[in-house]
Amino acid sequence: MDEHAGHTYAIESPPPRGDEHAAHAKGAQGNHGGHDHAHMVADFRRRFWISLALTIPILALSSGLWEMLGLAAPVAFRGDAYVLFGFSSIVFFYGGWPFLKGFGDELRQRQPGMMTLIAVAISAAYFYSSAVTFGLPGMGFYWELATLIDIMLLGHWIEMKSVLGASGALEALVRLLPSEAHRVGPDGNTEDIPVGDVAPGDRILVKPGERVPTDGIIVSGQTSLDESMLTGESKPVEKGEGAEAIGGSVNGEGAITLEVKKTGGQTYLSQVMEMVRKAQESRSRSQDLANRAAVWLTAIALGGGFATLFVWLTLGRDFAFAMERAVTVMVIACPHALGLAVPLVVAVSTSMSASHGLLIRDRAAFERARNLGAVVFDKTGTLTEGRFGVSDIVPLGELDETACLRLAAALESQSEHPIAAGIVRTAKERQLEWPQASDFKNLTGRGAQAVVEGREIKMVSPGYLREQGIQVQHPKLEALAAEGKTTIFLLVDGRAAAVFGLADVVRPESKAAIARLKAMGIQCMMLTGDSQAVAQTVSRQLDLDDFFAEVLPEQKAEKIREVKARGLTVAMVGDGVNDAPALVESDLGVAIGAGTDVAIEAADIVLVSNNPEDVAAILGLSRKTYGKMVQNLIWATGYNAFAIPLAAGVAAPWGLLLTPAVGAVLMSASTVIVAINAKLLGRGGMPAAAHAEGRS
Known part of the structure; x- marks a missing residue:
């Protein structure tokens, strides 16, 4: 979170809707909810327009401004200095109140920051100008004070609107429930x-x-x-x-x-x-870096402002000039942009991921994802669908593949066995219709039989064939056995008509997910309790870099340690139940296919869908998010490194001087650029697979 003037900016999600649904339905979203922030945006807008209206007579009455422009003041009358003082006082106390209040809050918290800088700058300008009005030799700069406050209010207004908009997707989630x-x-x-x-x-x-x-x-x-x-x-x-x-x-x-x-x-x-709220509250290394930099920048700005005042006075310049330089330094050095560089990106990326079913539980782990060297997938239910499907149909007699599947589906449609369900599902996928079976009987431990179109149909195991002395010879049988597939035989009137090869169905999205991850330079591996033959078959299908077969649940964490010992940063992707130890052991734990059970404590990231392509999506988003953070931090720090010396007057010998108002414009522009750059993260949509199209 980024706190300005004691205000918490709206980059966190509103509190979850619990039993207070009715209250939320009426618009109450907690003390730091969207309505409070919307009120704050409206307050800044109102103060800006009123201050801007008062600035017009201030400009008209500022003789110093017109002398600088080489023109005669459009308004001049006896006592005009006191009228100018009156208008400027209203702008200072009314328009500058958020900054003065923030200064007080920062002093109480013993955390001087950007509000301290703004308050010191406008107070120095106001009280020095007031002293000039009441007899101190010199030239006041009320018009610089008024325009400075106007620009500060405008910058905060635009900035807070950007921040408020960053959490729009999360606020939309809050509004999903009816009252x-x-x-x-x-x-x-x-x-x-x-x-x-x-x-x-x-x-x-x-x-x-x-x-x-x-x-x-x-x-x-x-x-x-x-x-x-x-x-x-x-x-x-x-x-x-x-x-x-x-x-x-x-x-x-x-x-x-x-x-x-x-x-x-x-x-x-x-x-x-x-989950989103906790993710946004969790600290990341980038945020800590930005916070430390902002503290140092505040100290540098305050020290630099007073040093600038002292140096110019020592060089013999008048107090008004030296004061203007000091005020400009403190204004232009306000670390607004630095304070928002990371939180805004966090808000946008968390909103994007949540609205696509990618739930970040730990920001630091999400940030680490950009450096992943390997992703280890659990097989069953992650890379595969966790259910039997027909992978091969080998006709052994006169009937073709379609005819064999049609008869098998007629028989198996009467059974509740997982293998039977796989055969029926395959027939449906091929849009086959099958006749009604009669006289269905279950052959315990061996298969089933029924009468279909007057013929005796059986679906039996290899053990049944051996018991009955039925010999089946086909070169494909050895290949099916080598691949670790389950084989079932179709018998028609006692003769072998076909062999069905069944296996855990590989998700259609898995191959694309693996290809996308490998294209990102990440090694892809698999953990499974299945046999070596089954694991090798799946590994070959998906072009995996490595696999671990016959791994017991309690051994999965040990395998993750083995991969980490290769010097790789490792993500583990599993279902969040028996994979929990491995999820904790990995550098990034990803629970996939959580459905509505999102409270998976072992995972750093929860993917609601069963689509493994979302793993590539979350890693792509991590890289994009980190890139935006770096861009914002470089801009915010680079801008200050260039602007502070310029504000101090190092270019004065060449006639280049920045007024406090121009400094405020540059400071506000820097903040708005950071806000816009953060929001551009969402402009291109989610990387890789998290686009809703193509979800399974």
């Missing part, structure tokens, strides 16, 4: 109640087009849910009875009834908001 829910009573009638009154076990009616008020299980109805703002999934997801609905998703064409499972802080949306 009321339709609770279904025991008699079937509905009543509208505040979302905060919803309790687990309640049944809630969600009408077409409405937002789901809280997490629950669909107990009746069929619909499609738009979860794009929660998970980044662009296409509506078809859901029916027994499916989970996430609070905040938008109901499609059908009315559904939910049984509430989670409320308040337990809901997915609340956990996302809490």
Whole structure:
């Protein structure tokens, strides 16, 4: 967070919506929520316009300004100096109040910063000019004071609008939940109640087009849910009875009834908001560097301002000139840009990632991701779908591949076995239709049989063939065995008609994810408890750099240590359950496919989708984010290294002098450039795979 004038800038997410839904629905977002910051933006805007209006007569009455321009003052009358003093006093105390108040806050906290610099600068200008008005020899610079305050207010107004906008995606998440829910009573009638009154076990009616008020299980109805703002999934997801609905998703064409499972802080949306809040509060090395630099810059500016005053007085210049140089140094050195260089980038990147289902729990770990040398994936459920699928169909007789699959699906459609489900799923994917099977029987431990179109169909294991003395010869059988695939035989009227090879299905996105990571210069490896043959097959399919097979869950952390011993910075990607020790051992723990269970303590980053391409996306975002941080830090420090000597008057012998107002323009411009550069991080969208299109 960046605190100016005792104000906390709106770069953190609003607090999660818990049982206070009704209050939030009315717009209350906590003491540091969006409305407080919006009020602060409005306050700066109002002070700017009033001060600007008062600056017009100040300029007209400033004879020194018109003498410098070689013109006669447009307004001159007896006592005009006192009128000028009056207008300038209003601008100083009203327009300059945020900076004066901030100065007081920084003194109380014993942390002098940018508000101290601004307050000292405008106070020196005001009190010196006031003394001149009431008899001190010299020339006041009220017009410089007024324009300085105007530009400071304008700069803060623009800056705070930029900061407020940076957290817009997170505030949009807060607004996802409706304020009321339709609770279904025991008699079937509905009543509208505040979302905060919803309790687990309640049944809630969600009408077409409405937002789901809280997490629950669909107990009746069929619909499609738009979860794009929660998970980044662009296409509506078809859901029916027994499916989970996430609070905040938008109901499609059908009315559904939910049984509430989670409320308040337990809901997915609340956990996302809490995770984002903690991520933005967690310190990164870049932020610590910027903070230390800002403290030093404040000390340099104060010291430099007084040194400038002393040096010019020693050189024989008049007090007004020396004071103007000192004021300009303190104004131009205000470390606004440095203070915002990192926090703004953090706000933008966290908002971007959260809106795409990439949840950063630890900023420091996210920052380390840019230096990754290797990514180690768990196989089952991460690189693969964790379910059987048909990889090979080898006809052994007269029937072709399609005919064999059609008969197998007719039989297996009667079974609940995972292998049967894989065969049926494959037939559906190929858009096959199959006839009705009859006389279905389960052959315990061996397979199943049924009658299909008058023929006896069996799907059996190799053990059944050996028991029955059925010999099958085909060169493909050895290859399937070498690849570690499960083989099932189709028998038609007692004769072998085909062999089916089944394996854990590799996700379609896995190959693209591995290719993208390798293109980024990162080695890709795999951990699995499966056999060497299975691991080698998957490794060959995905072109992995290395793999570890037959690894027990408790051995995974040891394998991560082995990879780290090669001198590589390692990320572990797993499901966050039995991979927890490995996630902790790695330099960056990534839990993938968390669904609505986002509270995974072992991971540094949680990827809501099951898409492994999101790993490349988060690493790409880490590199882009760090690049923006470096750009902002270079600009903020480089600008001050150049501007401070110029403000002190080193170029005065060549006729180049900066007034305090010009210094304020340059300072404000520097801050706005940093803010714009941070927001440009989101202009190109998420790198790599996190675009909603192409999600599985």
